[in-house]
Amino acid sequence: MSKKVLTTPIKDEDLEDLRVGDVVYLTGHIVTCRDVAHRRLIELKRELPVDLKGGAIFHAGPIVRKLDDGKFEMVSIGPTTSMRMEKFEREFIEQTGVKLIVGKGGMGPLTEEGCKKHKAVHAIFPGGCAVLAATQVEEIERAEWQDLGMPETLWVNRVKELGPLIISIDTQGNNLIEKNKAEFNAKKSPILEKIYSQVGFIK
Amino acid sequence: MEKQTAVQSLTETMAKFTAYIGKHLPTDVEKKLAELRARETKPLAKAIYLSMAENQDAANRLDRPSCQDTGVIQYFVTAGAKFPLLGELGDILAEATREATEKAPLRHNAVETFVEKNTGTNTGTKIPWLDWEIVPDDDSVTIDVYMAGGGCTLPGSATVLMPGQGYEGVAEFVFNVISSRGVNACPPLLVGVGVSTAVETAARLSKKALMRPVGSHNADPNAAKMEKLLEDGLNEMGIGPQGLTGTDSVMGVNIESSARHPSTIGVAVNTGCWAHRRGRIRINADMSYEILTHEGAKL
Numbered sequence: 001m002s003k004k005v006l007t008t009p010i011k012d013e014d015l016e017d018l019r020v021g022d023v024v025y026l027t028g029h030i031v032t033c034r035d036v037a038h039r040r041l042i043e044l045k046r047e048l049p050v051d052l053k054g055g056a057i058f059h060a061g062p063i064v065r066k067l068d069d070g071k072f073e074m075v076s077i078g079p080t081t082s083m084r085m086e087k088f089e090r091e092f093i094e095q096t097g098v099k100l101i102v103g104k105g106g107m108g109p110l111t112e113e114g115c116k117k118h119k120a121v122h123a124i125f126p127g128g129c130a131v132l133a134a135t136q137v138e139e140i141e142r143a144e145w146q147d148l149g150m151p152e153t154l155w156v157n158r159v160k161e162l163g164p165l166i167i168s169i170d171t172q173g174n175n176l177i178e179k180n181k182a183e184f185n186a187k188k189s190p191i192l193e194k195i196y197s198q199v200g201f202i203k
Numbered sequence: 204m205e206k207q208t209a210v211q212s213l214t215e216t217m218a219k220f221t222a223y224i225g226k227h228l229p230t231d232v233e234k235k236l237a238e239l240r241a242r243e244t245k246p247l248a249k250a251i252y253l254s255m256a257e258n259q260d261a262a263n264r265l266d267r268p269s270c271q272d273t274g275v276i277q278y279f280v281t282a283g284a285k286f287p288l289l290g291e292l293g294d295i296l297a298e299a300t301r302e303a304t305e306k307a308p309l310r311h312n313a314v315e316t317f318v319e320k321n322t323g324t325n326t327g328t329k330i331p332w333l334d335w336e337i338v339p340d341d342d343s344v345t346i347d348v349y350m351a352g353g354g355c356t357l358p359g360s361a362t363v364l365m366p367g368q369g370y371e372g373v374a375e376f377v378f379n380v381i382s383s384r385g386v387n388a389c390p391p392l393l394v395g396v397g398v399s400t401a402v403e404t405a406a407r408l409s410k411k412a413l414m415r416p417v418g419s420h421n422a423d424p425n426a427a428k429m430e431k432l433l434e435d436g437l438n439e440m441g442i443g444p445q446g447l448t449g450t451d452s453v454m455g456v457n458i459e460s461s462a463r464h465p466s467t468i469g470v471a472v473n474t475g476c477w478a479h480r481r482g483r484i485r486i487n488a489d490m491s492y493e494i495l496t497h498e499g500a501k502l
Contacts, residue, residue, distance in 0.1 A: 021247065062271045063310045075308065076262075076271040081354045081387045104354065105387030105446060126251050126445055127354060127389040128478040129258035130271040149321035150311045164250060166447060177386060180448055184382045184440045191436040192371075192378055198432060199370035201425050 005161060009054030010099035012119040018167050020176035024123065025163035026056055026100065029141075032155045033057040034080055036148050038088035041095065049144035050154055052096040059085055059103030061151025062130070064140065074137040074157065078130030079104035082111075082122065090114035102165060106177025116173035123165035124177075136162045204490060210291055212490045217299035217346070219502040220494070221276060222307035224348050224482035225268040228259060229496035231416040232393075232479045235454045239391055248449030255444070255477065270478045272352030273309040276300045276331040279349065279414055283341025287488055292344065293333060300324075300331045334407070342488040345495075347414045350480040355392065358384035361402040361409070361471035370429065373398060373470045377433055377456075380472040386446035389476035391454050393417060394437070397471040398426075398460040405471035412457035413475045414483070416496075421458050430456045444477065454479070 006014055008028030018024065031050050040046040062077035082103030085092070089107060092098065093114035101111075101120065104127040115121060125133060142156040168176040204212070228236075240252035262269035278296050282289055303309055304325040313327040314320065325331070360380045364372040377396055385392055397408030420427040433456040443449020454477070463469065475481075483495040494500045 023247075023250070060271065061310065063268055063273070063308055065308055076268045076310075078271045080272065081357060083387055104389070124445060124447070126254045126258075128270045128352075128476060129254050131261040131265060131267050131269055132254060132258040134267070135261060135265075149314075149323065151321075164254060166247065166445075177446055180442075180446055181382070181386060183448070184386070184442060187440050188378050188382050191439050192375060195374045195432045195436050196371040199374060199425075199429055202366065202369050 003161065006100065008056055010056065011054065015099065015119055015121050015171050018121060018170055020167050020170050020174045022167045023164045024167065025161040026102070026165060027160050027162070028056070028158070030056040030058045030102065030157050030159055030162060032060045032062060032077070032153070032157070034059050034061055034152060035084055036152045037145065037154055038085050038092055042088045042091050048096065048154075050142070050156060052098040055098055056100035056102065057098050058157070059101070062134070062155060064150060064155065072140040072143060072155070074134045074140055074155075076130040077133045077137065079125045079127055081105050082107050086110055093118050093120050106175065106181065107169060108178075112169055112173040112175050115169045115171060119171045121167055121171060122169035124168050125163070125165055133162060136160060209288060209490050210295060213288060213486060214295050214298050214302070216484075216486070216490070216492055216502065217296060218302035218306065220482060220484050221299055221303035221348050222309070223497070223500065223502055224480050225273045225307055225309060225350055226262050226266060227497055227500065228269070228478065228480065229482060230498045231418060231496070232454065235417045236477060239451050239454070243450050245443065245449050247447055248443045251444040251447060268307055268309060270352060270480070271310055272354065273307070273312065274350035274352050274480070275312050276325055277334070277349045277351070278331055279334045279347040279411065281336045281338060281345040283338050283343050285340065285342040285488075286344045287342070296331055296333065297326050300326055343485055345483060345485045348482050348484070349414065352476060355388040355474045355476035358388050358474045359406070359472065361406045361469065363402060364468040364470060366466065366468060368468065373468065374429070374433060376470050377472055378436070381437055381452070381474070382440060385474055386442060388474045389478065390442050390446060391444060391451055391477050393454045393475035393479050394433070394456040395473040395475065396433070396456060396458045397469070398458060398463070399469040400461070400463045400467055401469045402471065404461060405469035406473070408459040408461060409471040409473040412459040413473055413479070414481060415457045415459070417455045419457065421460070423460070426458045426460060430458050
């Protein structure tokens with residue numbers, strides 16, 4: 001099977017056939033954007049210094065090395081826990097027109113709603129695989145809001161076939177991790193019953 | 204050895220070792236991941252395990268931190284009372300953290316609370332975090348270095364149960380934490396459980412439990428039995444790598460405990476992600492050292 005590669009700017013029709021569990025790769029630009037950047041846009045009403053229409057964001061706080069020529073080298077970049085941005089993401093999608101949100105773990109009903117209404121997707125990059133991702137970054141083209149420090153700066157990356165990206169929320173609002181969590185929770189009670197019968201240590 | 208020379212030598216060793224553990228997983232974790240990868244059957248889960256292995260190879264080849272989140276540095280110190288640099292050790296470890304941050308390089312992860320500014324050095328108020336145990340009549344020191352990212356720190360929870368809830372309540376607490384919040388913490392996880400009196404005593408023990416090797420067992424037969432029951436039970440949930448479902452959920456469950464107040468059962472859960480970056484090193488009185496967690500390691 002050939003690799004499915006998305007290219008920025010991403011159009012609605014690029015995403016409409018994608019379903020949760022599908023694996024894609026990204027070529028083009030992706031901007032790191034996490035806790036404080038979300039808060040600044042949504043709560044503090046500050047304008048983002050990058051245009052994300054048709055673009056992609058990465059919930060990630062990388063390790064970056066400043067080189068002697070003033071450029072930046074991407075050392076290590078992996079996804080951070082996306083759920084932290086749940087509170088802001090629906091409005092973030094609405095205001096920026098971002099199409100692809102890459103992170104780790106699941107997100108909640110607000111993001112589902114945003115993805116469905118504005119035709120965007122959330123995808124999981126395998127957590128902890130940060131050198132793998134760094135080798136897929138061709139160049140850091142810009143760095144905005146550097147006052148936020150290394151993890152929170154908006155690093156504008158040009159990437160080639162960044163992935164694997166596992167679609168976890170699709171444009172229909174299906175949510176892979178929530179579905180999985182429901183399955184885990186359903187299994188929990190019968191497993192615990194078996195354990196309870198063997199740990200009556202207080203007699 | 205002159206004291207100043209000894210301080211320099213130990214600082215250099217600990218800076219190098221701190222940087223090293225961010226780039227290489229300990230041997231027990233590597234072996235466990237290989238075992239889990241081999242027995243995984245779901246295609247997507249297998250692909251994730253493959254990405255993980257590729258990543259560790261790339262980190263080794265390119266000499267880079269394998270995960271971008273190199274944590275707030277924690278040192279668990281088991282110090283002989285006669286170790287020559289006992290009084291200097293705190294400052295030495297802070298300096299080692301600063302040096303490792305620059306040379307590895309590590310991500311800047313120390314944000315001063317209330318001031319809300321990143322110090323940019325991975326040092327700050329009470330950071331690196333030090334945990335001390337003193338061993339009488341010994342002149343060496345054994346140090347566990349640990350880098351826990353934010354992801355696997357977030358699920359951490361502690362509570363105090365009533366004795367009527369018993370060990371059944373302990374099991375339920377562990378399952379609730381892992382099924383609700385473990386999914387985002389980069390499974391397969393190492394689960395550390397503390398069983399004790401209060402939240403802080405249980406919490407400390409749950410973190411100490413994560414310093415124990417994967418596959419080791421509590422010396423108490425009942426505690427060891429409970430480790431196995433929880434491990435098997437969590438695996439039966441089939442969380443899989445990254446919560447995408449799979450054959451297993453965890454690398455293991457380690458329980459540490461203390462005696463408790465008769466009226467309370469303090470229980471805490473800490474999780475270590477699959478990239479469980481911890482390392483143990485023993486420093487002798489002459490500042491020679493032995494790395495205990497990474498076979499064939501060279502600093």
